[in-house]
Amino acid sequence: MRALAVIVVVALLSTRSIAASGNGAIRCSVETNVDLASTPLTVYGIPGSRVILRSANRVDYHLLWAVKRGDETADEEIYAKGYKSTELAVSANYRLVIKSFSSFPDGLRARFRLYRLTNESSHFVYLSQWAVVRVGSRPQIRGNINNMTLNEGEVIPAICANYSGIPEIDIHVTRRKRGFSESESVNSSRYSYDHQTGCVTFGKASRYDSGEYVISASNCLGQDQLEFSVNVRSKPIVEGLGTQQLHAALHSNLIIPYIVSGFPAPTITWYHNGTTIHRSSRVFYNTTILMLKTLSKSDEGVYEMRAVNALGRVNRMISIVVTAAGKL
Structure with a gap:
């Protein structure tokens, strides 16, 4: 049976009031000390994985989870520690477990609050912004790039491919020079990436551009690579x-x-x-x-x-x- 990937987000409890703040942070893998009280959070996972939203336990308060499914406006409030459904579960240590990305709508939102029962009334304290759980995807690069040979001063042809991934991918280029075993990062001033066209452009070639290249597309869920070589014709020099x-x-x-x-x-x-x-x-x-x-x-x-x-x-x-x- 295929093991499930698990994403754990730890929420620190705080009694200060909540104020909306920007677009919030993004998490895809095991994280600790994420303060949901001050930072909205978007959690990405891949189909088949689980998400665990966890908060520290406070003896004098009880924890209540509120969940929105998709675009629904009403909250489903989950009080019981032992709450279980086909999609969600609250474990004995107050973890909210979203069981599998294949069994709930993309965009499920969850947050928690504390409440304390007194002689006069119930006292509620909201402790977190919404944590939005979204279905993500590992980066993929689709395209066949031919190795190229050109003269010094010629423009290196654009390297165009279909780049995909959720959340948005970052592009990084490395090169291994002729005669060397280790790769080095290509200075970002030497290339640019256009998100609209999916093309990486380099400009004019010099003898120092020869080598084995790797274009890496990465996000917090993974990485994919595209490899090709560039040969720039040049007479010998000795350094x-x-x-x-x-x-x-x-x-x-x-x-x-x-x-x-x-x-x-x-x-x-x-x-x-x-x-x-x-x-x-x-x-x-x-x-x-x-x-x-x-x-x-x-x-x-x-x-x-x-x-x-x-x-x-x-x-x-x-x-x-x-x-x-x-x-x-």
């Missing part, structure tokens, strides 16, 4: 590696970091004193590092890195001096 002389200790390991980028992906070749360097158990290089293990005097000299693709080429040169340990 972090300038003309320099490096000193390293004899028998030490030397790691030289840099970043080579471009599309199509550049072919990288390193040379030592004009001779091609071949990868081995002692020498390794890729688009981000050159690593030399257990340096010897024969490793001294001039190193040149060449990066080539169909759009151009670039080279960088450094020199390495191997010194005796302790004489750097």
Whole structure:
């Protein structure tokens, strides 16, 4: 049997008077310390889930729940702790349980008040605004986005799809750059989302826009994603590696970091004193590092890195001096 999802809203009791306030807060998942006395509340859940509206118990007061169904104007007042129906139940600890979203109209409203019996009369204190319970939905993105390849300066085509979800969804874009394993958020100034058209637009492409993209649509009930890649044609460039002389200790390991980028992906070749360097158990290089293990005097000299693709080429040169340990 499929387990029911449960949404719990805790209402703090207070004896101050109630004043209407704005559109109120939105809750979709387990929450605590939500003061319904000052803030109207909209609770969203998915079909088949339960909603539990709970208040703290006060010894000197009794709790009364009032419920409106749909657009009905009259309240159904629930006094008894053990009240049960096909749709609603009040448990022994004063929780109002809305049993399943499939068995009541969207827009059911509930609030609670306290009453105290005295010798003269019954004394009622209203303690909460209405909590409106609505049927929500997890975000969904429907659409097929093709991977794209374009030139620097061209406008990246709008990414249009059918985005849906209740309550309203938020859009977030992340990108994983070429050669990196971790994703990063795309600055919100680089894209915009139009709720009317369902399109995300980016503007003109630069070499730094290449990567694997994820558009995430989320609300408090869940998240959906759309993935695509952008390749921006560009000649190779090298960052972090300038003309320099490096000193390293004899028998030490030397790691030289840099970043080579471009599309199509550049072919990288390193040379030592004009001779091609071949990868081995002692020498390794890729688009981000050159690593030399257990340096010897024969490793001294001039190193040149060449990066080539169909759009151009670039080279960088450094020199390495191997010194005796302790004489750097």
